[in-house]
Amino acid sequence: MPPGRLGRMNYFKDAGHLFRFAALFVIAFLVFWAIRGYVVPRTFGQYGHYRAAAITEIAARSVQFAGHEACEVCHSDIAGAKSAGKHAHVNCEACHGPQTQHAADPTITPVKLDTTILCVRCHAASAARPKSFPQVNADEHANGVPCDTCHQPHSPAMDGSAAAAGDAK
Amino acid sequence: MNGVEGFMYPNEISLHWSVLIVLYPFITGLVAGAFILASLERVFRVEAVKPTYRLALLTALSFLLVAPLPLQLHLGHPERSPEMYFTPHSTSAMAMFGYVYLWYLMAVLVFEIWLDYRRDIVLLSQTSRGLLRVVYKVMTLGSNNISARSLRIDERVGWIVTLVGIPSAFMLHG
Amino acid sequence: MNINRRQILVLLPAAAVAWKSVLAGTPESAPNYQMSEHWWGMLIDIPKCIGCGNCVRACQVENQVPDGYFRTWVERYHVTDANMTNPEVISPDGGKEGFPAASEDAGKYFFVPKMCNHCADSPCTQVCPVGATFVSPDGVVLVDPKYCLGCAYCVQACPYGCRYIHPQKKIVDKCTLCYHRITKGLTTACAENCPTGARQLVDLKNPRDPIHAFLKTHSVQVLKPQMATGAKVYYNNLDGSVR
Numbered sequence: 408m409p410p411g412r413l414g415r416m417n418y419f420k421d422a423g424h425l426f427r428f429a430a431l432f433v434i435a436f437l438v439f440w441a442i443r444g445y446v447v448p449r450t451f452g453q454y455g456h457y458r459a460a461a462i463t464e465i466a467a468r469s470v471q472f473a474g475h476e477a478c479e480v481c482h483s484d485i486a487g488a489k490s491a492g493k494h495a496h497v498n499c500e501a502c503h504g505p506q507t508q509h510a511a512d513p514t515i516t517p518v519k520l521d522t523t524i525l526c527v528r529c530h531a532a533s534a535a536r537p538k539s540f541p542q543v544n545a546d547e548h549a550n551g552v553p554c555d556t557c558h559q560p561h562s563p564a565m566d567g568s569a570a571a572a573g574d575a576k
Numbered sequence: 577m578n579g580v581e582g583f584m585y586p587n588e589i590s591l592h593w594s595v596l597i598v599l600y601p602f603i604t605g606l607v608a609g610a611f612i613l614a615s616l617e618r619v620f621r622v623e624a625v626k627p628t629y630r631l632a633l634l635t636a637l638s639f640l641l642v643a644p645l646p647l648q649l650h651l652g653h654p655e656r657s658p659e660m661y662f663t664p665h666s667t668s669a670m671a672m673f674g675y676v677y678l679w680y681l682m683a684v685l686v687f688e689i690w691l692d693y694r695r696d697i698v699l700l701s702q703t704s705r706g707l708l709r710v711v712y713k714v715m716t717l718g719s720n721n722i723s724a725r726s727l728r729i730d731e732r733v734g735w736i737v738t739l740v741g742i743p744s745a746f747m748l749h750g
Numbered sequence: 751m752n753i754n755r756r757q758i759l760v761l762l763p764a765a766a767v768a769w770k771s772v773l774a775g776t777p778e779s780a781p782n783y784q785m786s787e788h789w790w791g792m793l794i795d796i797p798k799c800i801g802c803g804n805c806v807r808a809c810q811v812e813n814q815v816p817d818g819y820f821r822t823w824v825e826r827y828h829v830t831d832a833n834m835t836n837p838e839v840i841s842p843d844g845g846k847e848g849f850p851a852a853s854e855d856a857g858k859y860f861f862v863p864k865m866c867n868h869c870a871d872s873p874c875t876q877v878c879p880v881g882a883t884f885v886s887p888d889g890v891v892l893v894d895p896k897y898c899l900g901c902a903y904c905v906q907a908c909p910y911g912c913r914y915i916h917p918q919k920k921i922v923d924k925c926t927l928c929y930h931r932i933t934k935g936l937t938t939a940c941a942e943n944c945p946t947g948a949r950q951l952v953d954l955k956n957p958r959d960p961i962h963a964f965l966k967t968h969s970v971q972v973l974k975p976q977m978a979t980g981a982k983v984y985y986n987n988l989d990g991s992v993r
Contacts, residue, residue: 585911652900
């Protein structure tokens with residue numbers, strides 16, 4: 408084997424293919440890095456390891472339940488009667504369902520509720536419910552008659568206070 | 577024994593990780609096992625398994641190439657899987673194992689197979705014709721040096737790669 | 751009153767200004783919503799829950815939750831002398847249509863509404879390989895629907911079973927604490943529709959939040975405290991048998 412400078416040149420010549428292989432890796436890494444710069448979303452990493460724009464997109468989703476304060480803007484009389492009765496803390500849409508469409512366009516009338524199926528969801532008697540919670544066996548109590556025949560849903564207690572409030576059904 | 581019996585959270589009734597996920601450790605087990613067999617010859621100089629050397633390496637490579645397939649089938653959005661390489665989450669085992677897979681494929685298997693086959697590749701690049709000739713030419717990376725010294729260097733480097741490959745195989749499969 | 755003015759009056763006066771920023775796509779820059787001013791959690795008052803299932807139905811309507819999957823659900827526990835160590839738990843369709851009437855009087859019954867606990871140290875965000883699920887700066891664990899691969903690693907990792915793969919979108923879905931509502935000054939759909947006030951949103955960073963005061967004066971627990979997830983859904987009077 409030739410000594411000195413010539414020997415070193417020979418080594419480089421004999422190991423040249425390894426340097427080419429290494430160069431392939433370097434090129435692959437550079438291509439990867441270039442693609443990465445192009446593909447990774449702009450807002451990624453702004454607040455943490457995620458796409459920050461996702462927060463904005465999720466917050467921009469549409470609302471289905473308007474919230475009781477929206478109802479009270481127009482229906483303040485009913486809100487007043489309700490706040491004096493047992494259903495004071497039951498929000499409007501808990502029974503009436505989602506009402507953003509109605510709130511945005513009041514000409515869209517909400518669906519009339521059927522109290523025979525609505526009220527028993529909460530008030531059907533069950534050993535699982537707290538004893539202090541008002542509950543009845545619907546068949547024995549009403550015998551098929553709709554609940555709002557006797558109870559005013561916005562102020563349901565049967566002590567004359569509903570009649571005194573005088574709000575229409 | 578204390579505990580709730582016969583109840584599953586409603587969302588957990590449909591099991592998401594089942595056979596498609598299980599296939600990956602199974603296949604990487606075959607890969608790691610084949611590689612260890614090859615390393616017996618290269619590092620530990622067990623002459624009895626010498627005839628299986630090339631077959632073991634090629635088996636390892638072919639199985640490793642198909643190992644991600646069941647995982648891709650399992651994903652809801654397989655077209656987004658490159659995200660694991662572009663924005664890997666360092667606390668996630670899945671993301672980190674994506675890089676372990678890449679390391680094992682490129683720096684261990686492909687490198688070692690190329691080193692072992694290089695002499696044949698160079699010879700084939702000179703004797704074959706047509707498209708195959710182009711393919712072999714590319715695989716030589718432009719170097720036609722198959723002198724005795726270069727092949728000895730290949731042996732030495734291959735030995736180091738195999739040595740590094742053994743713990744890498746453990747990391748790949750466990 | 752024309753429709754436009756009605757629309758503005760529809761939402762909370764305070765939220766009306768925020769609404770404009772929201773429509774512009776930048777809620778965090780809405781004048782009255784700054785992410786750094788909030789750290790959201792939830793209070794669930796077990797004795798108040800009557801198992802009516804209103805919350806489950808409301809959540810489904812508000813968030814288009816697919817059938818058979820649940821962002822929130824209610825479990826009913828029944829502990830008697832006979833099954834003290836193995837209480838009976840049912841959750842028929844997640845409690846969406848309520849529960850069958852319980853007839854047996856013996857033992858204690860209670861309802862446990864469950865949801866994503868929006869853990870401060872959540873295992874689900876830890877395991878996501880790409881950063882598609884994360885804890886927002888105001889403490890809500892969210893999923894980026896455009897980045898999620900649907901690998902279901904987080905579904906496996908969640909100790910509370912609150913995540914699922916959306917059958918049509920093929921990405922992970924879960925309770926977002928109605929982020930699109932709370933950033934506009936509204937409360938979550940489940941809290942809005944709970945007739946007994948068993949579910950209440952709480953802003954842990956706001957000392958004037960009334961629920962914040964409740965947390966400071968009552969004994970509250972989190973689910974699976976041994977997992978040290980930093981869960982931010984606090985239960986009042988949580989029974990030890992709850993899993």
